[in-house]
Amino acid sequence: MDGAVISTWLAALLTLGIMSFVYKDNLYYKICEAIFIGISAGYWFITYFWDSLYRIAWIGVVHEGRYVLLGGVVLGAMMLMRLFGKIGWIARWPLAFIVGATAGLKMMVYFTTNAMAQIHGTVDDTMVAFGGGDLYDLIGRLVILIGTVTGLIYFYFSKEHKGLFGGVAKVGTWFLMITFGASFGYTVMSRMSLLLGRIEFLLTDWLKLVK
Amino acid sequence: MLALLRIAKSIVFISSLLFVISILPTHSVYSRDTSPSSSDLGPITVRAFDTDNDAGGSITVEWDDPGYERLSGFAGFLVWRTNTLTGTSDSVEVTPFGTRTYDDRSVSDDSTYSYSVAALVNGERLMSTPSMQVRSSKQWFDGRLTWVLILGLIICGAVIYFIESAKRGTKLFLRRIAGLEAIDEAVGRATEMGRPILFVAGIQDMDDVQTIAGLTILGSIARTVAEYDTKINMPVRASLVMTAARETIKHAYVTAGRPDAYNDDMVHYVTDEQFGFVAAVDGIMVRERPAACFFLGAFFAESLIMAETGNSIGAIQVAGTAMPAQLPFFVAACDYTLIGEELFAASAYLSGEPRQLGSLKGADVGKAIAMIVILVGVIATTIASAWNSESMLWIENLLRQMFSTG
Structure with a gap:
């Protein structure tokens, strides 16, 4: 039998097995679940082994002489100290290094993209609209302005949401919920396209009912 | 005589025509000027x-x-x-x-x-003749980001100030977050029903701040779990998260005075594959039927699948994430959702840790600055455009320059 036919059959049976969960938990689903988890865990083990241990640690350090990579090797080895009871505390050091280094590296990126660029975008767009533009544009920018300010008030934690402040925060909640509703509908539609893709695979590639 | 007159008229006409032609531009304004070589x-x-x-x-x-x-x-x-x-x-x-x-x-x-x-x-x-000789070099300071530095220093200064205040014992006020009250309720319900609690700290590794916030909340939940003698089950997708989660739960059990009740199997690695992990979590939910599910961390496309499965088994669910695209699903399928920064606020609130409380208060200062800048900018632009005010125009330009990130 052709290898492509076997793989199509396997893919189709596994697809049906995972989809059977919609009915209820069953043996067929459990088998597919175990295959999926087992294969993916094995796949990632091999990927990490060849990408990190072999390509970076072995080739990089031993063959290419990039000794700076030894730092990563040492941190990785320290993680394994967890396996030895009394010196298990050593494993906390690489963990602290990763968290600290990442926080430092990402601080600048987050501050410029998540804070400065967001403020600049809101201020600049609103300024442009107020500085001249048609009525529809002005209304649109006004909605953005109100949504941004009331949303920020909702996420302001230093003051209780009571009185006028609470009322403004409530408006922010409305903006959030309307946004979530729109986002929900949009994402559900994109998920439908994924489902249709799977159904198309079953009907076209597997059953050959659709050409 | 008449013939001479006609000849004279013709000469005048032709001369006039030639004169007009001579003063007209030789080319249309749209054509290229080919006259110079x-x-x-x-x-x-x-x-x-x-x-x-x-x-x-x-x-x-x-x-x-x-x-x-x-x-x-x-x-x-x-x-x-x-x-x-x-x-x-x-x-x-x-x-x-x-x-x-x-x-x-x-x-x-x-x-x-x-x-x-x-x-x-x-x-x-x-x-052309060659330019002067030139050499490229790196600049240690990007002048375009001066305002980023200044604003960063202001916010970091506020964070440090509040951290130090909290360390000195100043009580920092944080408003109560609705989802937090549900945590004790959910753990209590699980205890009464004799069922376990499921905790998922997202699918990202320890380099994501949402995972760290999720684990901080896990510490508080695990302490209650230890006090109530309930079971907790935590499947993880990343090995580093497994290590950190085990440390967190172990510490919580020790703090609760029950170190003997802790075992490493409470936290177990499944797979790095996103949907393989989801298949496993769904399987755990329908087989163990946890009374409470917590989804706190960074989530992607798996959010709705897990939250729907938790909903189908009747578990009380508390979720929290800062992933904007996934929040709608948690809001729809869970009992309580910590929206965006509420996840970090919850983490600070529950831990009561000066560094987290100070960071949150410092971030509030940043939000206040953002609100003021937006409102001042809009007012300045409106006045500048309506009354041609130079001072307002100056403020507008200053704000544009301040928040430009190059």
């Missing part, structure tokens, strides 16, 4: 200098066009580079029509270069 035009002046505010490896070349672009056979300007250390020359780029500058990003900081620009006219290269 390349030899009539002056030299191209080239200036090359190190590109500002970069990490080196870049030289900017600028030139003036004395009129070559108006010639009919003009095809573009050729940027010509000479490495003055090695003496080698090569063409770098033919720039499009209308361009007077080129950023050469293929240079080395260890060499010096000079640049010429050639006008390509009818297949000929009309070369």
Whole structure:
């Protein structure tokens, strides 16, 4: 039998097995679940082994002489100290290094993209609209302005949401919920396209009912 | 006589016609001026200098066009580079029509270069004299980000101030978050029903701040779990998260005075594969039927699948994430959702840790600045455009400059 036919059959049976969960938990689903988890865990083990241990640690350090990579090797080895009871505390050091280094590296990126660029975008767009533009544009920018300010008030934690402040925060909640509703509908539609893709695979590639 | 008069009229008419033709422009304004030849035009002046505010490896070349672009056979300007250390020359780029500058990003900081620009006219290269020698270099400070530094220092200063205040024992006020009250309720319910609790800290690794916030909340939940003697099950997708989660739960059990009740199997690795992990979590939910599910961390497409399954088994669910695209699903399928920064606020609130409380208060200062800037900017622009106020225009330009990230 052709290898492509076997793989199509396997893919189709596994697809049906995972989809059977919609009915209820069953043996067929459990088998597919175990295959999926087992294969993916094995796949990632091999990927990490060849990408990190072999390509970076072995080739990089031993063959290419990039000794700076030894730092990563040492941190990785320290993680394994967890396996030895009394010196298990050593494993906390690489963990602290990763968290600290990442926080430092990402601080600048987050501050410029998540804070400065967001403020600049809101201020600049609103300024442009107020500085001249048609009525529809002005209304649109006004909605953005109100949504941004009331949303920020909702996420302001230093003051209780009571009185006028609470009322403004409530408006922010409305903006959030309307946004979530729109986002929900949009994402559900994109998920439908994924489902249709799977159904198309079953009907076209597997059953050959659709050409 | 009449014939002579007609001849005279004809002469006057033709003379007038010739005069009109002579004063008319010889070409339409839309056509290229082909009257000057390349030899009539002056030299191209080239200036090359190190590109500002970069990490080196870049030289900017600028030139003036004395009129070559108006010639009919003009095809573009050729940027010509000479490495003055090695003496080698090569063409770098033919720039499009209308361009007077080129950023050469293929240079080395260890060499010096000079640049010429050639006008390509009818297949000929009309070369300029070379520019002064130039070398690229890196700038340690990007001047375009000065305001980012100033605002960053203000917010970081506020964070440090509040952290120090909290350390000195000043009580920092944080408003109560609705979802937090549900946590004790959910753990209590699980205890009464004799069922376990499921905790998922997202699918990202320890380098994601949401995972860290999720684990901080896990510490508080695990302490209650230890006190109530309930079971907790935590499947994880990343090995580092497994290590950190085990440390967190172990510490919580020790704090609750029940170190003997802790075991490593409470936290178990499943797989790095996103949907393999989801399949496993769904399986755990329908088989163990936890009374409470907590989804706190960074989630992606799996959010709805897990939350729907938890909903189908009747578990009380508390979720929290800062992933905007996944929040709608948690809001729809869970009992309580910590929206965006509420996840970090919850983490600070529950831990009562000065550093987290101080960070949150400092972030509130940043939000207050953002609100003020937005409102002031809008008011200034409106006044500037309505009454032509120069001072308001100055404020508007200042704010634009402040929040520009280059």
